Amino acid sequence: MNYTLNTLYCRDCGSTHVLAKAWVDPNTEKFDSLVTNPPDEEDGWCENCESNVELATIEILWNDFSQIPINGNDEIEEPFLFFEAGTSRFDVWHWFDERCPNGLAVDLMGETPNKNDS
Ligand SMILES: [Zn+2]
Numbered sequence: 001m002n003y004t005l006n007t008l009y010c011r012d013c014g015s016t017h018v019l020a021k022a023w024v025d026p027n028t029e030k031f032d033s034l035v036t037n038p039p040d041e042e043d044g045w046c047e048n049c050e051s052n053v054e055l056a057t058i059e060i061l062w063n064d065f066s067q068i069p070i071n072g073n074d075e076i077e078e079p080f081l082f083f084e085a086g087t088s089r090f091d092v093w094h095w096f097d098e099r100c101p102n103g104l105a106v107d108l109m110g111e112t113p114n115k116n117d118s
Helices: 058-066 089-099
Strands: 018-020 022-024 031-034 044-046
Touching: 058 089
Parallel strands: none
Antiparallel strands: 018 044, 022 031
8 A cells, every 4th residue: 555644544553444434426426525534533434443433644643652651761651553552662663654655754753855955
């Protein structure tokens, strides 16, 4: 699957196997728009959690991750998405990095892609 910054994830487990309620033209059955964007807990569904969930972009998940306390050994102290407490923060960073088209540093940490451009 090709991830973009608009890809929506389950905010509870990080899965992209998600569904969202949408408006459809009843005459053509063509997709019109999502009912809420990003889908809230009423309009989002996760196939992995098998429950209604909020859906979120990678940026929202990154912001959620910034709230997770990290101990002196670089381990997360609370569960985050499918990562258990005690997971190395670098494993979590790797997960984010794989989902960023330009990499974690550029897409989420605000580094400029090419320092020679400025
Ligand atoms: Zn889920």
